[in-house]
Amino acid sequence: MRLVLVLVMALAWACSGGGPAQDAGAGEVTEVAGGDTRDWVTPGPDWQRRTVFYQVWVRSFQDSNGDGIGDLPGLISRLDYLEALGIGALWLSPIHPTPYADSGYDVADYRAVNPDYGTLEDFQRLVEEAHARGIRVFADLVMNHTSDQHAWFQESRSSKDNPRADWYLWADQPNLPCTPGLQFGDSAWKWDEGRGQYYFHQFYEGQPDLNYRNPEVAAAMLDVARFWLGKGVDGFRVDAIYTLFEDLPGTPEDQFICGHHPLTHAYLKTLRQVLEEYPQRASLAEVWGPTGTTAAYFGDGQDEFHLALSMDQELAIQGALMLDAPSLLAPKLTDTLGRLPEGTQYATFLSSHDWPRVMHQTGNDPARARLAAVLLLTLPGTPIVYYGDEVGATNTTAQVVDKRDGSRAPMPWTAAPDLGFTTGTPWLAPAPGNETACVAAQDQDPDSLLALYRRLIALRNRLDFLGSAPIRVLRPATSTDKLLLFVREAQGRTLLVALSFAKQALPLTLDLSALVSVAATLELTSEAEVPALTPQNAAAYQVTLGPHGYAVWSL
Ligand code: NOJ
Numbered sequence: 001m002r003l004v005l006v007l008v009m010a011l012a013w014a015c016s017g018g019g020p021a022q023d024a025g026a027g028e029v030t031e032v033a034g035g036d037t038r039d040w041v042t043p044g045p046d047w048q049r050r051t052v053f054y055q056v057w058v059r060s061f062q063d064s065n066g067d068g069i070g071d072l073p074g075l076i077s078r079l080d081y082l083e084a085l086g087i088g089a090l091w092l093s094p095i096h097p098t099p100y101a102d103s104g105y106d107v108a109d110y111r112a113v114n115p116d117y118g119t120l121e122d123f124q125r126l127v128e129e130a131h132a133r134g135i136r137v138f139a140d141l142v143m144n145h146t147s148d149q150h151a152w153f154q155e156s157r158s159s160k161d162n163p164r165a166d167w168y169l170w171a172d173q174p175n176l177p178c179t180p181g182l183q184f185g186d187s188a189w190k191w192d193e194g195r196g197q198y199y200f201h202q203f204y205e206g207q208p209d210l211n212y213r214n215p216e217v218a219a220a221m222l223d224v225a226r227f228w229l230g231k232g233v234d235g236f237r238v239d240a241i242y243t244l245f246e247d248l249p250g251t252p253e254d255q256f257i258c259g260h261h262p263l264t265h266a267y268l269k270t271l272r273q274v275l276e277e278y279p280q281r282a283s284l285a286e287v288w289g290p291t292g293t294t295a296a297y298f299g300d301g302q303d304e305f306h307l308a309l310s311m312d313q314e315l316a317i318q319g320a321l322m323l324d325a326p327s328l329l330a331p332k333l334t335d336t337l338g339r340l341p342e343g344t345q346y347a348t349f350l351s352s353h354d355w356p357r358v359m360h361q362t363g364n365d366p367a368r369a370r371l372a373a374v375l376l377l378t379l380p381g382t383p384i385v386y387y388g389d390e391v392g393a394t395n396t397t398a399q400v401v402d403k404r405d406g407s408r409a410p411m412p413w414t415a416a417p418d419l420g421f422t423t424g425t426p427w428l429a430p431a432p433g434n435e436t437a438c439v440a441a442q443d444q445d446p447d448s449l450l451a452l453y454r455r456l457i458a459l460r461n462r463l464d465f466l467g468s469a470p471i472r473v474l475r476p477a478t479s480t481d482k483l484l485l486f487v488r489e490a491q492g493r494t495l496l497v498a499l500s501f502a503k504q505a506l507p508l509t510l511d512l513s514a515l516v517s518v519a520a521t522l523e524l525t526s527e528a529e530v531p532a533l534t535p536q537n538a539a540a541y542q543v544t545l546g547p548h549g550y551a552v553w554s555l
Contacts, residue, residue, distance in 0.1 A: 041088035041134040041461060048235070048282035048306050049345055050464040051088030052377070052457050053138070053384040057353050058093050058117055059104070060410045061387060063422035070410070070421070072118035072126050079129055081439065086457035087385065089136040091237045091284070093353060095123065099149050101206030103353070103401050103408070105140075105239060106147035110224040120231075127232040136234035138284065143221050144240045145207040152220075153208050157195045167217050168208045169200035169246070178202065178246060178258030181288075183402050202243045202258075212244050212267055222274050235275065235282040238305070241268060241297065242287045260293055268297065268304045282306040284347055284382075291332075291339060294346075301341030307382055310346035317350060318361050321372055324501040326484035330473045333379065333486070345468055348381035351389060357407045358386075359394035359437070366392060367548035370452055370526065371499055374550045377456035378488065378497045380471050387411055390453040392437040398429035412438035452524075459523055463554065465490035476510045483508065483545075487515065494555040496520065500545035513539040520553035527551065 042051035062074030072095070082090070094104040097114045104114070113120050130137050146153055155164040174189030180202055189198040190205040199208045210217050225236065245261035275281040285297045285308040294312070297305050313332055320329040340346070350358040350372050362368035369392050376383050388411050396409035405428055412434035413420030419434050435441070442448030460466055469490035476485055482502035488495040496515060500506045516538035522530055526549040533541055533553055543551065 038131060039134050040136070041086065042464065045280060046343070047088070047136070047280065048284075048382060049467040051136070051382065051467075052086065052460055053089045053091050053347065053382060054082060054085070054087040055091045055349075055352060055384050055386045056093065057387060057408050058095055059427060060408055060421075062411065062413070063424065063426075066422060066424040067116070068422050068424040068427045069116045071116065072113070072122035076122070076126050076129050079126075079133055079135070082135060083133040085385075085390065085454060086461055087135065088461070089138060089234065090130060091138040091384065092140060094140045094142055094239075099147055099206060100401065101147065102204045103404075105142050106145070106149075106204065106207045107142050108147040108149040109151070110146075111227055124231060131232070137232070138235050138237050138282075139228050139233045140239060141225060141228075141236040142239040143210070144243045145201065145203060145209045148206045148208055152210075157192050157199070160195065160197070164216075166214050167211055169211050170195060170197040171200070172197055174198050180204075183404070200246070202240070202246075209243070209246070212263070218267060218270070222270060225271060225274050226277075229274070229278045229281060234280070235284070235306075237284040237286060238271070239286050241285050242289060242293075244268075260289060260296075265296065265299065265304065269299065272299070272303050272305075284309065287311075291335065295339045295341075298341045298344040301343045305344070307345060307347045309384075310348060310381065313346060313379075313381075314349055314355065317348075317372070317375065318355075320484075320501065321358075321362050321368055324482065324503065326499070326501045327481055330484060333471050333473060346381040347384050348376060348379050349384040349386065350376050351386045351407055352384070353386075353408050354404055355407060357393060357395050357431075358389050359392050360406070364394060364433075365548070366449065367526075367546075370449060371501070371548045371550055373449065373452055373456060374497070374524065374552065375484075375499060377453075377460050378466065378486075378495065378552060380467065380469065380488070382467055383460070385453065385457075390450050391439055391442055392433075392449045394431045394433055394437065396429055396431040400428055414438055414440040455524060459552075463493065463495060465493060466495065476508070476512075480506060480508070482506055485510070495523075496553045496555055498543070498545065498551045500547070500549045502545075503547050505544055505546055506549070507544045508542070510541045510543070511539055512541050515555060516541075518555070520555050523552045523554055525549070525551040 059070045061070040062078050063070050064074035094107060095113050095117050096110060097108045097112050098104045098106050113123050127137050152164055152167050155162050156167045178188045180188050184203045185205060188200055188202060190201060191198050201208050212218055242259045244267060245263040247257050275283055283305050285305040287294050287297050287308055288311050291312045294308050297308050316329045316332040320326050358369055358372050393412050395406035399405045409428055409431040410419050410421040410426045415435045415438050419430055442450035466488055469488045472487050474485045482500055484499040486497050516533060516535050520533040526546055530543055530551050
């Protein structure tokens with residue numbers, strides 16, 4: 001019956017001259033609304049709430065042609081590894097032509113692939129091959145700004161009366177009191193000789209902000225989204241959406257708003273409508289701000305983003321790991337989740353291309369890195385594993401663009417000096433430690449960090465309520481501030497997680513009688529031995545967790 005429906009719809013789309021639904025890129029219909037023809041890791045609607053994402057810094061993942069730069073054919077050659085890891089979706093760093101002033105977040109052409117990374121055909125093959133393995137693909141959509149090399153900006157800067165004169169934010173005086181974030185410079189205004197005016201940039205000066213009050217700009221970016229959806233991408237991580245609108249010069253001073261402008265939400269709703277034109281697409285917001293502010297980008301739960309990166313929670317995780325202080329994280333967990341519209345959730349992560357690697361955060365402590373992995377994959381939200389964290393890669397001290405390059409080093413595949421990443425010279429000097437922190441060294445070792453990640457991701461895929469189910473932090477009758485104990489519960493299924501943030505062994509006596517009515521199944525532990533947890537001993541359950549040890553049971 002489903003096959004008939006697929007064929008009928010495919011025929012209807014073909015006859016209609018093609019709408020968004022004939023978007024399989026290579027001309028093949030891969031999905032229909034309400035149905036799912038592939039063997040996805042996480043099938044069905046709302047898949048983004050049940051899947052594990054993996055973030056790939058394309059330039060650093062796998063080089064295929066010896067130029068020292070990771071590329072799409074290289075990434076394709078590693079899809080079997082990613083399939084074995086168990087992830088259900090990839091998020092790729094920007095893949096477009098770029099002068100690389102902000103590591104690719106300065107896009108010079110939205111509809112092309114950076115020749116360093118390959119071709120549009122390579123991209124389509126990547127999508128097809130990932131899909132064939134049940135893995136979905138997210139692209140990074142950089143909406144707020146372009147590169148100053150983009151044709152739109154070149155035209156806009158050429159005169160005050162060209163057709164794109166108003167596509168960017170130009171002023172005679174640098175009079176909008178916004179300042180760029182951290183590493184992006186002192187002033188948000190740059191003088192342009194050609195135009196004889198200043199242009200506004202929230203980020204590096206090579207990244208002029210687009211003027212979203214101009215309907216042509218707003219429409220052009222939606223067309224960019226359609227272009228990639230038409231190539232089969234399953235959604236977008238949308239860059240810096242809190243900066244899309246600013247108040248223009250001339251607005252009364254008390255109206256100056258540099259970020260989180262109310263107009264942004266109306267525009268983001270139009271982006272959501274574009275996504276809704278295609279079946280089972282999703283979106284992930286990159287938004288910086290306190291939890292309450294971030295939550296606004298879910299709209300009513302149906303009309304803005306599906307997911308949003310939780311910066312607050314990441315900071316709390318980092319703090320807890322660095323200071324061995326779970327009390328920094330525990331209140332944040334329940335606080336964060338209480339505020340979300342039904343059907344939405346945060347994306348949880350430990351590190352990224354903007355943050356130091358987990359290993360770096362934990363002072364190169366393997367036990368803490370393992371604890372962090374368990375935390376990431378048992379917390380609520382959609383987990384994002386940052387490439388290389390699964391083998392304990394650490395930061396490099398090398399830098400090409402800025403200090404964030406620390407976490408963007410080539411993927412350590414092997415213990416060789418070239419890391420199995422390239423036959424040439426890597427574009428960025430590798431991080432140390434790949435003799436042991438590499439895939440080859442850990443692949444067959446059941447005690448390795450990589451094996452732990454595989455087990456955790458498998459657990460996550462099996463217990464697919466873990467993304468959306470609430471969290472309940474338990475306050476056990478035991479006198480330690482080093483234990484984080486929580487349960488995740490949904491539809492009669494429960495996961496119980498005990499994490500020690502102590503540097504020494506932590507003996508515990510826990511009253512779990514309210515939870516345990518049948519013998520618990522031990523899913524994972526760092527310990528050689530953990531006593532069975534049964535209704536008989538649950539009222540005064542005794543267990544000792546080693547330094548930064550953990551135990552996870554299902555009930
Ligand atoms: C957020 C990206 O994650 C970051 O790397 C980039 O510098 C800014 N947005 C500007 O695009």
